[in-house]
Amino acid sequence: MSSALSVLDYSIVAAYLVGTLVIGLWIGRRLKTGKDFFLAGRSLPWWAVGFSLVATDIGGTDIIGVGGAAYAHGLAVGNFEWIGCIPAMIIAAFVFIPIFWRAGVSTIPEFLERRFDARIRVALATCWLIFMACNIGIMLFASAKMMGVLFGWPVSLSVLVTAALVGVYCTTGGLAAVVYTDVLQCIVMIAGCLLVLVLGTMDLGGVSGLIARVREVEAARGAAAGAALEHTALILPVDTKSPFPWTGILFGLTLVLGPAYWIGNQAIVQRALGAKSEFEVKAAYVFGALMKNLIPIIVAVPGLIALAKFPELREADSAFPTLVSHVLPSGARGLFLAAFLAALMSSVDSYLNSAATLVTTDFYQRFFRRAASDESLLRVGRIATVLLLGWGIGFAFFVAGLEGTGIYAIFQTLMAFFQGPALAVLLAGLLWRRATSTGAFIAFLSGLVMSVALFTLNQEAIYRQLHWKPLFKISEPYLYFSVWGFVTAVLVLFIVSLLTPAESAEKLRGLIFERGPKTPPGAAPTKEFTS
Amino acid sequence: MTPLHHIGEALRQALLHVPLGFVRALFVALLVGLAIWVACLPRAQTTPDGAKPKLSQNLKMWTAITLGIQVVIYLLL
Numbered sequence: 001m002s003s004a005l006s007v008l009d010y011s012i013v014a015a016y017l018v019g020t021l022v023i024g025l026w027i028g029r030r031l032k033t034g035k036d037f038f039l040a041g042r043s044l045p046w047w048a049v050g051f052s053l054v055a056t057d058i059g060g061t062d063i064i065g066v067g068g069a070a071y072a073h074g075l076a077v078g079n080f081e082w083i084g085c086i087p088a089m090i091i092a093a094f095v096f097i098p099i100f101w102r103a104g105v106s107t108i109p110e111f112l113e114r115r116f117d118a119r120i121r122v123a124l125a126t127c128w129l130i131f132m133a134c135n136i137g138i139m140l141f142a143s144a145k146m147m148g149v150l151f152g153w154p155v156s157l158s159v160l161v162t163a164a165l166v167g168v169y170c171t172t173g174g175l176a177a178v179v180y181t182d183v184l185q186c187i188v189m190i191a192g193c194l195l196v197l198v199l200g201t202m203d204l205g206g207v208s209g210l211i212a213r214v215r216e217v218e219a220a221r222g223a224a225a226g227a228a229l230e231h232t233a234l235i236l237p238v239d240t241k242s243p244f245p246w247t248g249i250l251f252g253l254t255l256v257l258g259p260a261y262w263i264g265n266q267a268i269v270q271r272a273l274g275a276k277s278e279f280e281v282k283a284a285y286v287f288g289a290l291m292k293n294l295i296p297i298i299v300a301v302p303g304l305i306a307l308a309k310f311p312e313l314r315e316a317d318s319a320f321p322t323l324v325s326h327v328l329p330s331g332a333r334g335l336f337l338a339a340f341l342a343a344l345m346s347s348v349d350s351y352l353n354s355a356a357t358l359v360t361t362d363f364y365q366r367f368f369r370r371a372a373s374d375e376s377l378l379r380v381g382r383i384a385t386v387l388l389l390g391w392g393i394g395f396a397f398f399v400a401g402l403e404g405t406g407i408y409a410i411f412q413t414l415m416a417f418f419q420g421p422a423l424a425v426l427l428a429g430l431l432w433r434r435a436t437s438t439g440a441f442i443a444f445l446s447g448l449v450m451s452v453a454l455f456t457l458n459q460e461a462i463y464r465q466l467h468w469k470p471l472f473k474i475s476e477p478y479l480y481f482s483v484w485g486f487v488t489a490v491l492v493l494f495i496v497s498l499l500t501p502a503e504s505a506e507k508l509r510g511l512i513f514e515r516g517p518k519t520p521p522g523a524a525p526t527k528e529f530t531s
Numbered sequence: 532m533t534p535l536h537h538i539g540e541a542l543r544q545a546l547l548h549v550p551l552g553f554v555r556a557l558f559v560a561l562l563v564g565l566a567i568w569v570a571c572l573p574r575a576q577t578t579p580d581g582a583k584p585k586l587s588q589n590l591k592m593w594t595a596i597t598l599g600i601q602v603v604i605y606l607l608l
Contacts, residue, residue, distance in 0.1 A: 075608060083558060086601055087565050090594055094572060234608040235554050238547045246554045247546050254561070279579040279588075286590050290597045293604070457535075471535060473543070 009334025016338035024169020024177040034377025037174030040274035050287030052182035060143040060344030067320035070303025073242035074231030078296030088258035093285030115429040116437040125362035127418040132355040137395025143344040185342035192339020193298035200305035213308035252479025260423035267354040356384040416478040420485030421447025439497030447489030566598040
């Protein structure tokens, strides 16, 4: 399937990479303090944050994975970008993110310590740090593998080159470099995927030709399996064979995972914390939500085009690459490769910067040097970035040795374990005055234990040993783990909070959602960034 | 079969009876409800502080457009 690239293709990729480096280094020359490095000096405009939100969310593996899921299961995978994101982004814009911004924090765990105490800060920071650090390696490896399949590039070379490029501008420019390079990367990513969509649709004789052909393929399969036609539907029945029944989409994705991601994911929220005003924070999230309407069309629909053109592929994840190699002419392949690299780099750089922020703020500054100067925080942030990148490269090669063990799916499930309980703690902290520190900590751990227990009991080796049936009837039921983790955490938080002494009104000032006049900035018991 | 299986199966059977048309209406109602909530927010929460905001700075309008597109998508697909 490997497609040869022409000189024109390589020129386009080179232009993109040079553009990214120039922007990153240009931004980095003005960097002087830790606040510049972690929060871009709180100077970011809404449009840059908005592009960065979308670019961070869509990784290189997502382009391939969403296209593959659309090929295998249909357009229902688009729910992840539509109802799974947009309502959560709108609520985050007007309710939650402005509270974080006004509190002047650098990380979500830092906010949780102010609202509760250090236990929940450490617990959540540890979960996010482990996940992010490992995910950097997984993203690097999975994308390098895809570049090997697509263009015949050696995996180790791809990992090292991508890591080096991202490392240079992340280390020198911090969050500002990440966000402004994300703007370029988002535009390139959308352009590249749009090209695949347009050329692929034209190849099938337009939209009506695509729909007719998908229905033909589906009908042929449905007739054989006795299944309903599902590829062009967003809402699937409870007993669907796909991992996207409406119950999982509504209860797991829309009500738990989506809000947990857009309100509580440090890599996502951090760029909003760097916005120059509260209005810019809200505008960025709304702008991001508006752009999200487009994403499934340019990422999932190519999976349907691949289904229409190549219905007999053995691996769903090869749908997008196969389409690219058959539909795109010379020059356009270079644009797609640039788009793929853009998607990859925009996610890796964000996770890298946010993981470095967690290390510096939530561990180094919190536990070792509370009085660290702004300059020393900048130095530690840069060292942490380099070390995390080194870890990411090492983990990428480690994952390469584990291929075939389902390591990628395991790490995606890992995020579902703690996002439900984390959302419960955040929501209670922001909306319920009576939520207490002990209640939050015990609730988080209980939710985590529930998610892990359900995952464990649903493993074939375990339930066979116990002579049970599987707990869930759909494949990959991670949406349900998050629901039950969330429900457990909410119940435990409610009960334990009522059994423990309430927090003082002074402590809560400025940290709770108020529908009336806002608590002015600075009224919250904030500590200076450098304190 | 454990109590967990019984609870799960009971939930599953109950949800199997919910018509997909009702689910579609629920998804659309969620989006419309959110749009109405944002429309009802105080003006100060959806426009920049200070000078008189331009039309392009009205976040209520952009939210309505964003959620309006979603409503169309969930009605059609």
